[in-house]
Amino acid sequence: MTRGWTAVPPVVAQEILRRAGGSKVFPAATGDHAELAVSLSGPRGPIFVKGASSPLGVRSLRYEVQANRNVNRRYAPAVLWDLEAHGWLVAGFEHCDxxxxxxxxxxxxxxxxxxxxxxxxxxxxxxxxxxxxxxxxxxxxxxxxxxxxxxxxxxxxxxxxxxxxxxxxxxxxxxxxxxxxxxxxxxxxxxxxxxxxxxxxxxxxxxxxxxxxxxxxxxxxxxxxxxxxxxxxxxxxxxxxxxxxxxxxxxxxxxxxxx
The missing domain is CATH 3.90.1200 (Aminoglycoside 3'-phosphotransferase; Chain: A, domain 2)
Structure with a gap:
């Protein structure tokens, strides 16, 4: 199901890069359910970015963002930001190395x-x-x-x-x-x-x-x-x-x- 960075509309990709403060994009090493799952590296350090545009994908990512904002921070990565534009929901998460x-x-x-x-x-x-x-x-x-x-x-x-x-x-x-x-x-x-x-x-x-x-x-x-x-x-x-x-x-x- 993963479509990757090139599937994201350019205007959305630009906003992701602006928020992430980086320009190096690396595909996620595992998983194939997210439409977008990449790590971004930049001067602020790495972050993990997930995105979705399908109804099911957007609904699942909403669950994930809401869960990560409520679950014990010792275990769940922090949500750094999220955005909605041009039919996409995208969220930046704390990178877990x-x-x-x-x-x-x-x-x-x-x-x-x-x-x-x-x-x-x-x-x-x-x-x-x-x-x-x-x-x-x-x-x-x-x-x-x-x-x-x-x-x-x-x-x-x-x-x-x-x-x-x-x-x-x-x-x-x-x-x-x-x-x-x-x-x-x-x-x-x-x-x-x-x-x-x-x-x-x-x-x-x-x-x-x-x-x-x-x-x-x-x-x-x-x-x-x-x-x-x-x-x-x-x-x-x-x-x-x-x-x-x-x-x-x-x-x-x-x-x-x-x-």
Whole structure:
């Protein structure tokens, strides 16, 4: 989906460069969902810029800007500025210099993530038109609902390990939901990083919000996602869809809910 710098109208590009105070543009190293995702380097230092012009892209970027302005600053990059012009919404974010997180068993990054999850579990959702569970997942249950801001996409590329600790980026799918949903959405990435489904659940169990969740509701979540990603992977050649289908299928099988 990424279209890159050349897709931005020249007048918008000029305003971005003016606000960023730089002229060197570098494509984002990872991710393919944003229409514009670049790093800009200049005398004021690097910043990260995202932009969108499609209705879905603009709506997602609005969620991200609003989330980053409300989430614990220790983890979410600051929003430096945003602008709307010629059908584009563009935002400049604090640049997080580091490496992607490692979610493999025994990784030293896992304790960093444990601390972040514990703090972010109490992040209240301010008033606003946030995504809700049904819109994010494609299915619903009363136990999915809550008043917490949930990132819902803690894949390794969105976990940046910097010299000053862990940062969490790309809040485009921020959802107002129950805090246990964050942990449930993390599980397939743990499995994809080398945990067995049992090991993933054991790691999640250290968090009270997971231990207190009704197992039948977890079954519904796992089965619903296994069915969804199995269907999506048959309709697309995208490797990440096949991966999610495989990881949710393994988790579903572990819980005795074969799809």
């Amino acid at each position: 580091g490496r992607p997180g490692d979610l493999s068993p025994g990784s030293p990054d896992l304790p960093l993530l444990t601390a972040a999850l514990s703090e972010l579990a109490d992040q209240p959702a301010p008033d606003g038109p946030w995504l809700r569970p049904h819109a994010r997942l494609g299915f619903d249950h009363p136990e999915l609902h809550g008043d917490t801001l949930v990132h819902t996409d803690l894949n390794p590329a969105n976990l940046i390990v910097t010299a000053n600790g862990l940062r969490v980026v790309d809040w485009a799918f921020t959802t107002q939901a129950a805090p246990w949903l964050e942990l449930a959405m993390l599980a397939p990435w743990l499995i994809g990083s080398g945990h067995t489904p049992l090991q993933a659940e054991q790691w999640l169990a250290q968090h009270p919000t997971w231990a207190d969740t009704d197992p039948e509701v977890v079954d519904l979540f796992v089965t619903g996602n296994a069915e969804k990603w199995a269907r999506k992977s048959q309709q697309s050649s995208a490797a990440w869809m096949r991966d999610l289908a495989s990881w949710f299928a393994a988790w579903s099988s572990h819980r005795g809910r074969n799809v």
